[in-house]
Amino acid sequence: MAGNGHPTIKTVAARAGVGRTTVSRVINGSELVSADARARVLAAIKELNYVPNSVARGLVTSRTDAVALVIPESESRLGSEPFFAALIRGVSAVLAETRTQLQLTLVRDRFEREQLAATVATRRVDGVLLVSVHAHDRLPGMLEELGLPTVLAGRRDARERLAYVDSDNAGGATAAVRHLLERGRRQVATITGALDMDVGRSRLAGWRGAHREAGVPADGNLVEAGDFTEEGGRRAMRSLLERAPHLDAVFAASDLMAVGALAELRRRNRRVPDDVAVVGFEDSVLARHTDPPLTTVRQPVEEQGRTMARILLDITRHGAERRQVTLPTELVVRESS
Amino acid sequence: MAGNGHPTIKTVAARAGVGRTTVSRVINGSELVSADARARVLAAIKELNYVPNSVARGLVTSRTDAVALVIPESESRLGSEPFFAALIRGVSAVLAETRTQLQLTLVRDRFEREQLAATVATRRVDGVLLVSVHAHDRLPGMLEELGLPTVLAGRRDARERLAYVDSDNAGGATAAVRHLLERGRRQVATITGALDMDVGRSRLAGWRGAHREAGVPADGNLVEAGDFTEEGGRRAMRSLLERAPHLDAVFAASDLMAVGALAELRRRNRRVPDDVAVVGFEDSVLARHTDPPLTTVRQPVEEQGRTMARILLDITRHGAERRQVTLPTELVVRESS
DNA sequence: CCGCCGGGTGGGAGCGCTCCCGCCGGTTGA
DNA sequence: TCAACCGGCGGGAGCGCTCCCACCCGGCGG
Numbered sequence: 102m103a104g105n106g107h108p109t110i111k112t113v114a115a116r117a118g119v120g121r122t123t124v125s126r127v128i129n130g131s132e133l134v135s136a137d138a139r140a141r142v143l144a145a146i147k148e149l150n151y152v153p154n155s156v157a158r159g160l161v162t163s164r165t166d167a168v169a170l171v172i173p174e175s176e177s178r179l180g181s182e183p184f185f186a187a188l189i190r191g192v193s194a195v196l197a198e199t200r201t202q203l204q205l206t207l208v209r210d211r212f213e214r215e216q217l218a219a220t221v222a223t224r225r226v227d228g229v230l231l232v233s234v235h236a237h238d239r240l241p242g243m244l245e246e247l248g249l250p251t252v253l254a255g256r257r258d259a260r261e262r263l264a265y266v267d268s269d270n271a272g273g274a275t276a277a278v279r280h281l282l283e284r285g286r287r288q289v290a291t292i293t294g295a296l297d298m299d300v301g302r303s304r305l306a307g308w309r310g311a312h313r314e315a316g317v318p319a320d321g322n323l324v325e326a327g328d329f330t331e332e333g334g335r336r337a338m339r340s341l342l343e344r345a346p347h348l349d350a351v352f353a354a355s356d357l358m359a360v361g362a363l364a365e366l367r368r369r370n371r372r373v374p375d376d377v378a379v380v381g382f383e384d385s386v387l388a389r390h391t392d393p394p395l396t397t398v399r400q401p402v403e404e405q406g407r408t409m410a411r412i413l414l415d416i417t418r419h420g421a422e423r424r425q426v427t428l429p430t431e432l433v434v435r436e437s438s
Numbered sequence: 439m440a441g442n443g444h445p446t447i448k449t450v451a452a453r454a455g456v457g458r459t460t461v462s463r464v465i466n467g468s469e470l471v472s473a474d475a476r477a478r479v480l481a482a483i484k485e486l487n488y489v490p491n492s493v494a495r496g497l498v499t500s501r502t503d504a505v506a507l508v509i510p511e512s513e514s515r516l517g518s519e520p521f522f523a524a525l526i527r528g529v530s531a532v533l534a535e536t537r538t539q540l541q542l543t544l545v546r547d548r549f550e551r552e553q554l555a556a557t558v559a560t561r562r563v564d565g566v567l568l569v570s571v572h573a574h575d576r577l578p579g580m581l582e583e584l585g586l587p588t589v590l591a592g593r594r595d596a597r598e599r600l601a602y603v604d605s606d607n608a609g610g611a612t613a614a615v616r617h618l619l620e621r622g623r624r625q626v627a628t629i630t631g632a633l634d635m636d637v638g639r640s641r642l643a644g645w646r647g648a649h650r651e652a653g654v655p656a657d658g659n660l661v662e663a664g665d666f667t668e669e670g671g672r673r674a675m676r677s678l679l680e681r682a683p684h685l686d687a688v689f690a691a692s693d694l695m696a697v698g699a700l701a702e703l704r705r706r707n708r709r710v711p712d713d714v715a716v717v718g719f720e721d722s723v724l725a726r727h728t729d730p731p732l733t734t735v736r737q738p739v740e741e742q743g744r745t746m747a748r749i750l751l752d753i754t755r756h757g758a759e760r761r762q763v764t765l766p767t768e769l770v771v772r773e774s775s
Numbered sequence: 776c777c778g779c780c781g782g783g784t785g786g787g788a789g790c791g792c793t794c795c796c797g798c799c800g801g802t803t804g805a
Numbered sequence: 806t807c808a809a810c811c812g813g814c815g816g817g818a819g820c821g822c823t824c825c826c827a828c829c830c831g832g833c834g835g
Contacts, residue, residue, distance in 0.1 A: 107561075109821055120785035125823060133783060155560040156502060156822035157492045161790050167541070169564075174527065186523065190511065193544040202562065204504070205542040207530040222446075225494040225504075225539065360727065390697065392729045446791055456814035462793060472814060494791035496819050777835090784829080795818085803810075 107150040117145035128153055167202035168413055169226040172234050174207045183385040184402055193404020199414060206414030213269045218243040227417045230409050236297050250416040252409045256299050264423035268410045270300055273398035274307020277352050280432055281317045286350035286378055290323035292337040292362060294354035304354040304382060323348060327358045334361025349377055356381035356388050359395055378438040393436035400430050445486040454482035461766050465490055490581055504539035505750055506563040510570050511544045520722040521739055528743020536751060553582040564754040567746050573634050587753040589746045593636050601760035603745045607637055610735035610767030611644020614717045617769055619652045623687035623715055627660035629674040629699060631691035641691040641719060660685060664695045671698025693718035693725050696732055715775040730773035737767050
């Protein structure tokens with residue numbers, strides 16, 4: 102019983118000469134406290150340097166004021182780090198306003214990913230933000246069953262039921278390819294992203310859409326599947342050039358793949374943009390540093406993070422409905438096109 | 439009392455026909471349980487899909503099995519994201535092994551930084567990992583007073599008392615400058631990092647050391663202070679060229695500043711490496727993508743994160759002493775030198 | 776003058792867990 | 806034979822908080 106350790110609400114109550122309940126009320130901003138009592142409690146808190154124990158609070162309220170951000174590490178390793186960094190910044194900014202903690206969970210492999218559901222079920226978080234969901238990912242479903250509010254970055258497919266915030270992938274891709282066609286490019290190839298993800302499929306759909314719009318037939322020979330990695334971009338560029346040596350433009354579904362494509366083009370002494378125009382997607386820091394600087398589609402990643410956090414908090418704090426938001430993208434023209 | 443909600447340890451005990459304590463023992467891997475009882479408990483856990491409530495556990499053990507990683511956002515915004523991403527990967531890998539949660543705290547401004555001490559004092563974390571500490575940062579001291587185990591990424595100064603993991607900044611810088619001098623460069627300038635940080639000072643010391651070693655006088659005119667940003671690198675390069683137009687090499691204390699320097703050199707039509715050799719520090723992704731690819735000093739950032747996490751866990755779990763570790767760096771020669 | 780109301784207050788109970796301590800019954804050594 | 810011991814086990818207490826439910830008391834209407 103030494104006054105040692107940290108002061109508790111009881112210590113504060115004794116010091117202020119009031120009951121525990123009154124202290125609790127002051128802390129939680131209840132109106133039903135006389136000005137006098139409130140002042141005494143506040144003074145006691147300051148004197149004792151008291152900080153409420155949020156674990157104890159969490160036990161009774163069964164809220165933790167923490168949300169998890171789940172990121173598959175395999176993808177983050179692939180150099181898309183700027184994406185995650187920006188997303189985290191956005192999320193964190195909104196959470197800070199409401200004193201909500203951000204728990205970062207990097208998931209290394211499928212096993213850890215499935216295990217996560219159990220971890221998360223230990224009630225350590227009020228909700229989950231999920232990044233990079235594949236079409237047949239089971240995790241979102243598991244979280245839903247657990248009744249844990251979940252917001253996705255990107256959707257699993259066009260019929261997504263859960264809350265999500267996505268960029269306008271199809272629209273951005275269409276704009277990119279339209280830009281190439283309008284500049285007179287005749288054979289606009291595309292290096293797609295992973296096609297088991299909606300991002301990959303939607304950006305490919307955008308490439309098709311722009312062709313349709315322009316009344317140009319979309320040649321299946323000009324499509325090569327990538328995987329969002331630099332090496333994948335390089336490889337895809339290689340097979341495209343072999344299949345369609347006369348292509349004069351390529352739309353890569355990510356900046357990183359565009360970088361790979363640029364490398365392959367340089368290796369073959371194709372000039373960019375003179376011989377072949379290149380456009381990426383994301384507008385990461387990379388895009389400004391390639392040679393030549395990369396034309397690309399900017400997605401508002403930080404805003405995406407902010408929106409995700411807001412939607413999640415609205416659900417956990419105010420029981421709001423799940424919302425689905427698509428954020429606009431914007432073509433940034435640089436020197437590669 | 440409806441069987442609703444989540445099963446508790448009591449539910450499991452009833453189902454298995456044992457006491458709460460026995461269930462607890464099984465969960466925590468105690469030896470003092472008969473094989474029979476253990477089997478029954480395990481079965482009950484599985485049937486009920488029971489997951490222990492870690493908040494309740496935390497209340498009694500006063501451990502949360504979570505640690506905070508504190509990152510000043512101002513710096514992370516500066517494009518050093520690859521550094522933080524790698525650090526997080528390392529930290530996360532080690533934490534995952536011990537089922538410890540990672541709480542990420544981006545600190546936007548000084549105010550939030552000081553407030554953090556209070557937040558952290560709500561007992562939500564067992565320890566803190568601190569990144570980018572400036573020489574006169576008050577936060578480490580506050581955490582120490584709170585008795586919260588802390589490990590720094592980098593040290594405040596050469597007399598650091600807290601646990602830390604740092605790269606061999608001086609050694610790496612010396613190797614970089616030695617390399618330039620050995621290749622016959624006569625005027626090796628340096629763009630320093632922020633000089634209120636040990637990283638900045640140590641890398642500058644390395645530049646001096648290599649000169650001393652080679653018996654070449656270190657010309658103060660060849661030193662220009664930067665701030666680890668690209669723009670800072672550009673600016674520093676500009677003043678260096680004005681002050682010392684005949685310099686034939688520059689060692690930048692970060693890749694990002696090297697990128698700025700490269701841009702300025704190109705603007706002035708100085709060829710790299712023919713006219714001026716450039717070396718950076720960090721070996722971030724950027725380094726492979728500059729034109730020409732950047733010679734730089736690789737620091738084992740992921741390993742740094744792993745080591746930090748290990749040291750922190752050793753302290754929180756086993757009451758180990760604070761350790762101070764310096765990890766070796768390695769010169770990576772590419773085409774800019 | 777009495778009942779009633781309602782703002783301000785405090786104590787009890789209980790959140791789900793761990794840990795202390797004591798109980799039980801079988802084995803061992805003197 | 807009996808005390809000492811020990812492995813296996815369970816209940817009580819309590820971690821620090823919130824919330825329910827009184828309780829008190831001054832003011833007011835009947």
